[in-house]
Amino acid sequence: MSESGPSKEQNPFRSGSESDQSDSQSNHSQSNHSQSPNDNQASSTAPASEKESKKQKTKGNDTKAKTHFKKFWKYYAIGVVLGLAIFLPLLLVKLAKRKFKVFIPLIIARFINSRNILVQHADVFIRNSKEIEFAANASVKSPLGARVGDLEFTLHDTTIPQPPTVLSADIKGFPIEKATKIDIKQGLLHVNDSDALVDWADRFIDSETIPFDVRVKGLDVFLGVLRYTFNLERPISINGLRGLNDITVNEVELMLPPVANKNVQANVSLSNPSSISVQVGNATVDLSVNDIKIGEAFAYNISLVPGVTNVHIDGLVDIPTIVSNLGRIIRGQASELPAGHVNLQMQVTSFTMHGEKIDFLGALLRKRVLIGKVPLVTLINGAGTSIIKTGLVGMGMANGAATGGTNLLDAIGDVFSNATLLNRIQGHWGQKRTREKSKYIAF
Known part of the structure; x- marks a missing residue:
């Protein structure tokens, strides 16, 4: 049975066309309101689905790569071995050159800089009041034969609190033999401080032994084409005239x-x-x-x-x-x-x-x-x-x-x-x- 009264679906005070239009509008608005939550849920779940698809793709690629590597790993291993055999020696030689250029001459330099220099003999020719020609033989321990480049050295009287530069000299390079001999064939000493030289020579006459300090800035030591530069500061002992x-x-x-x-x-x-x-x-x-x-x-x-x-x-x-x-x-x-x-x-x-x-x-x-x-x-x-x-x-x-x-x-x-x-x-x-x-x- 149906109840009496106006129907909820049709308005009795409107015409049929108006009621149809209003119904369609109300249905459209209701559909809009009813669909808005569903649309929001769809928009939020879209990025998640994209990430999942990417993960699936990467997993698929990894699986393909693993399968490919398992199938052809022998060829890759052979390629790696051949590559190492070709390029590793070249790399090692390059690194060795860099290290040996410093390392081997550094050993010689350290030995020279840590040993006392013994003057075995020296020839001194006093040319005038400002210049003294000399030649010298000395001994110092060296693990290998080497060559010393051209150098300028200074002699200092270490018995004075602030040692003055008594003499200075420019000499040509000379070889250092493995037998620990240094041979300076010719050099020229410049008298920098005549008063300091007189004081030192006065003690040289009276003493059994007297020290001198040899200093060289930028001393080059060569082993073949290898070179190392360092500063030298070593004492030398000279027998006096007693x-x-x-x-x-x-x-x-x-x-x-x-x-x-x-x-x-x-x-x-x-x-x-x-x-x-x-x-x-x-x-x-x-x-x-x-x-x-x-x-x-x-x-x-x-x-x-x-x-x-x-x-x-x-x-x-x-x-x-x-x-x-x-x-x-x-x-x-x-x-x-x-x-x-x-x-x-x-x-x-x-x-x-x-x-x-x-x-x-x-x-x-x-x-x-x-x-x-x-x-x-x-x-x-x-x-x-x-x-x-x-x-x-x-x-x-x-x-x-x-x-x-x-x-x-x-x-x-x-x-x-x-x-x-x-x-x-x-x-x-x-x-x-x-x-x-x-x-x-x-x-």
């Missing part, structure tokens, strides 16, 4: 009358315990005995070599001064005469090389008095024989001048009348004979 204490006048000859204003010739030997040969040119020397100046001598082409050096000198001695002060001189030598020699004081006043004065050598030795021993046998055989041959004994003349009323015989008589001096000499020789006899008895 005071130049061993100076002996071996031969003395008087030339009477004088020749070319010179009346004496002598041969002087001195010991050089260092490893340095030094050519210093010509020297002018004042001669004194007991602070009494007796003359002046000249030494020519002095070349101080390791070991014993013989230097020829000539000059003019003031024979009248010697004769008039003979008693005083011999009494002043009372402590030396028993040992069989006389001490001769020698003070260098100037050095010249090719006519040019060497200032720093003069400054070095002007303040130093060298002591030379003149054996009595040499003095008597040389000077005494010359005087006797010339017939000056008993005459009031010597060297062409009067001796002030004192002749040689009177001076000798004054000496031998000194009983104290003769007793000391006799006592010395007596003690010497006793020691010699005791040695024979002991044996």
Whole structure:
């Protein structure tokens, strides 16, 4: 049964067409409202479906790749092996070149920079006050033979708190043999600080060994075509002259009358315990005995070599001064005469090389008095024989001048009348004979 009244689907107050239109509009609006939530859900689920499709594609590609690799893995393995065989050696060679260019010379540089450099021998030629030529042999431990490039080095006196640059030099490259020898054939030293050089050389004369600090900036070490550059700062030790204490006048000859204003010739030997040969040119020397100046001598082409050096000198001695002060001189030598020699004081006043004065050598030795021993046998055989041959004994003349009323015989008589001096000499020789006899008895 149907209820009475108007129907919900049709409006009784409207016409059929209007009711159809309104119904269609209401149905359209209802459909719009009813479909909006579904549309939002569809829009939110769209990206998720795209991601899933991408994942499925990648999974499919991975599966294909795995399948392909499983099928052809042998060929890939062969290709990898061939590639390594071709390119790996090239890569290793390239890396090795980079490393060995630094590594091997670095080993040599480290060895050089960590070892003391021993100067075996050095030749020094003093050209003038500002330049010194030299050549040197040194030793240093090196694991391999190598070559050192051209370099500039400086020498520093490390005994001073702020070591000054005493000398500097530019030298050509040289090889370092595996036998640890360094040979510098030629170099030129520049005197940077003459005062510092004089101070160092003064200690060099008195010392047994003396240090010097060698510094090189940008030293190149080569091993074939490989090169490594580093800074060197190493000490070197040089044997000193130990005071130049061993100076002996071996031969003395008087030339009477004088020749070319010179009346004496002598041969002087001195010991050089260092490893340095030094050519210093010509020297002018004042001669004194007991602070009494007796003359002046000249030494020519002095070349101080390791070991014993013989230097020829000539000059003019003031024979009248010697004769008039003979008693005083011999009494002043009372402590030396028993040992069989006389001490001769020698003070260098100037050095010249090719006519040019060497200032720093003069400054070095002007303040130093060298002591030379003149054996009595040499003095008597040389000077005494010359005087006797010339017939000056008993005459009031010597060297062409009067001796002030004192002749040689009177001076000798004054000496031998000194009983104290003769007793000391006799006592010395007596003690010497006793020691010699005791040695024979002991044996």
